[in-house]
Amino acid sequence: MNNEQYYELHKKYSELLPEENIIDCGKGLYEIIDEMLAAIKIYQDANLGTSSLIPTVFNLLEIKYGCLSITYSGGDDIVRRIVDFTEKISYKTCEICGKIGELYCSSKWMKWSDKKTLCNEHAARMLYYTLT
Numbered sequence: 001m002n003n004e005q006y007y008e009l010h011k012k013y014s015e016l017l018p019e020e021n022i023i024d025c026g027k028g029l030y031e032i033i034d035e036m037l038a039a040i041k042i043y044q045d046a047n048l049g050t051s052s053l054i055p056t057v058f059n060l061l062e063i064k065y066g067c068l069s070i071t072y073s074g075g076d077d078i079v080r081r082i083v084d085f086t087e088k089i090s091y092k093t094c095e096i097c098g099k100i101g102e103l104y105c106s107s108k109w110m111k112w113s114d115k116k117t118l119c120n121e122h123a124a125r126m127l128y129y130t131l132t
């Protein structure tokens with residue numbers, strides 16, 4: 001994700017993303033992250049102060065083992081479900097372009113190699129191997 005995209009999210013969801021530069025992933029995941037933050041903001045604006053919901057603050061959104069891994073504090077059960085759902089969508093989203101993808105690895109020795117979720121086109125371009 002480039003600085004401009006991050007700044008846009010930071011500006012739109014300043015209460016959810018108070019710190020700068022905590023998103024470290026490809027720009028293909030921008031849309032699903034934007035949708036997740038929008039859903040949580042709507043939910044939080046409607047329910048804060050009327051339930052056991054604690055204000056949600058995101059600490060880190062990064063790629064781990066080829067998929068999006070999200071660390072946050074606060075929230076409640078609904079927020080956790082939205083975050084889990086977003087992580088699951090990332091298992092099938094190309095990190096580079098946002099098209100439907102699957103997990104690929106950078107070498108034939110898949111246990112030790114770098115993993116990325118990519119569409120067919122980007123996997124071919126980057127010479128990544130399929131896991132199956």
Ligand SMILES: [Zn+2]
Pocket residue numbers: 094095096097098099118119120121122
């Ligand atoms: Zn792609």
